[in-house]
Amino acid sequence: MSKLRLPFHEKVAYGLGNFMPTAVTATGGMAMYFYTDVAGLSAAFIGALLLLVRIVDAFWDIWVGRRVDATRSRWGQARPYLLWFSPVLAIALVASFTVPPLEGTARTVYFVGAYVALWCAYSLIMIPFQSMLPMIAPDPDERLRVAGVSSFVQFIFVVGCAAGFPMLKDALSDGNPAQGFHRAALVYGGVGLLFTWLCFAFVRERVPPMSGPRANLKADLRALLASRAWRAGVLAQCALGALIGLPLASGVYYFAVVIGKPQLIGPFMGLGGIGLVLGVVLSDQLTRRLCKKRVYVGAMLGAALLLTAMTLGGPDRLPLVFTLAFLSNVCLGVSAPISYSMNGDIADDIEYREGQRVVGTLVATINFASKVGSGLCSAIVGGVLSVTAYQAGAAQQAPEALQGVVALMSVIPALMALGVAAVMGWAYPLGRSQLQQMNTELAQRRVATA
Template identity: 85%
Template structure:
């Protein structure tokens, strides 16, 4: 079982399942701008709301993860969720970028409900999708290769979503920004539904569920808390969520206010996506020769250097800004396949030590940590904009507001990258030797159980 090599078409099909979650997270970079400058809500309120909704989301994520672990069907444990709930997420995405014919408190309530529905539906796709990786590829090395193809396909989608959404919402607006956002969201939702169902059709789960009754939630959580790898992974994923979200959320403000060229936000995001793709290619070569934990830490440290150098950018140094965006995203791309494969490695480590497989619950907690990081990112952006007296819809901002936006693109994400590197370097226990030994033990155990 552990030596199985996946066909390329199945790896690509698995990667197609990234489109819908990527559309939600990538367009999330425009969400703050949409809510403040199109929907007319305050930045401080939206930043706080996004954080609070993510915290409440914790209970929902755990429930979804538990349901994945308990699911038994002819389609497998995780695949049925892609079939059933992709239409729900598509609808929620459109509603989140629509302006209803409501005013005042009624409009605020609408966006609260739409945002809650969006991220609940997101969990119903993302948690099963991520849980499939160790079910598809039992071997850690093959899992890393699958994560590499998955990341490559995902970052192609990141380029399309991050660069395409700002362009599409302008092309389709016909002078009405609200119309442009809604039509762009409808197009992305339709493509996401198609790609998610293709993923369902061509991917196969290979690791059967463990026999016997499911352990209680308390027992599963106890197994997670006892795992040093899980504790480290949750903390790193939370900080990484802040790191990834900051340039996405503040980039539109950076080019509109600091650079004075808002039309460049699309090319900027697109170039960053190219850097992510190149990073995945480099990551595959590095992890074939070096311990992936060391590669991950090195990529984060290099990314921190590139991000901090954004302080020296400006309207008269456009080539430098774009070059740093390419290089910092290349570093992030190097770490991406390693980060994706980490959940499967942690699940295998817990199964080896505890004799219990908690893939869905584990992925739910990792996913929640990423959501908390994304919520913290929104709160940080909203807090900095409010503290520096940013005025929505005003082209000429005060120097303090411009400095705050520059910090959101440079110093603050650089500190986040250093934090991730420190957490992984001193806390994560699964290096190459540990993973090889763990795979050998689990292969023998699963073979014996199957017999």
């Protein structure tokens, strides 16, 4: 079992499952702009609300994760969720980018409800989807290859979602920005539904659930807390969520008020997506030769250096801005499949040490950490814009507001990248030799149990 190799078409099919979650997260940067400049809500209110909702969402994520661990069906543990709940996520995505015919408090309540529904539905897809990786690929090396193909496909979707969404909403707006957002969300929701069902149809789970009664939540959480790898993974994923979200959320402000060319946000995001895809290809080559933990840390340090250099950009230095953004995204692309595959490695580590398989609950906690990071990102953007007196929709901004937007694109995400590198370099214990030994012993245990 440990040396099982998946057919390439199944790896691609698994990658297709990334579209719907990517559509939600990649359009998150436009969501902040949509709420402030189209829906008319204050940046500080939205930033605080998004952070609060994601903290509350932790309880929901844990429940979904435990349901995945407890599920037994002819389709497996995780695949049924992709079948039944992808339509729910598609509807919630459209609702989140729809301006209702309401005013005042009623409109605010609508957006709060739509946002809560969006992220609850997101968890019903994302947690089972990520939980599938160690279930379909028992071997850590093959898991990394699957994660590499999946990340390659995902970042193609990032190009389509992050770069294509603003262009699509402009093309479909007919002069009405709210209508453009709504129609673009309809397109993305429909495509995401199709791809998620294709993922369900062609992917197979191979690692059976452990026999015997399920441990209670307290025992599962105790097993997670006892894992040094899990503790490091949670901290790193939180910082990584903020790091990835900051350029997406602040890029539209950067090109609108600092560069003065908002039409460049689409090409900027597209070039960044190409950098991510190139980074994934490079990651596969590097991790075949080097310990993936060391590759991950090096990529984060490179991203921190390049993001810091973004402070040198400006309206008269657009080639430098695009080059630095492209190279920093290459570094993030290198780290992506490694970060993705680490969930399975941590799950194996807990099974190896504690005798418990808590994949769904583990993914829920890691996913929650990423959501907290994304919520922290929204709070940082909203806080910086408010403190620096950013004026929504104004062509001219105060110097403090311009400096704040530049910091959101450079120094602040650079600090996040340094934080990820520090955590993974000093606290994460699973290097190549540890994974090889652990996988060999786990394979023997599973065969004996079967």
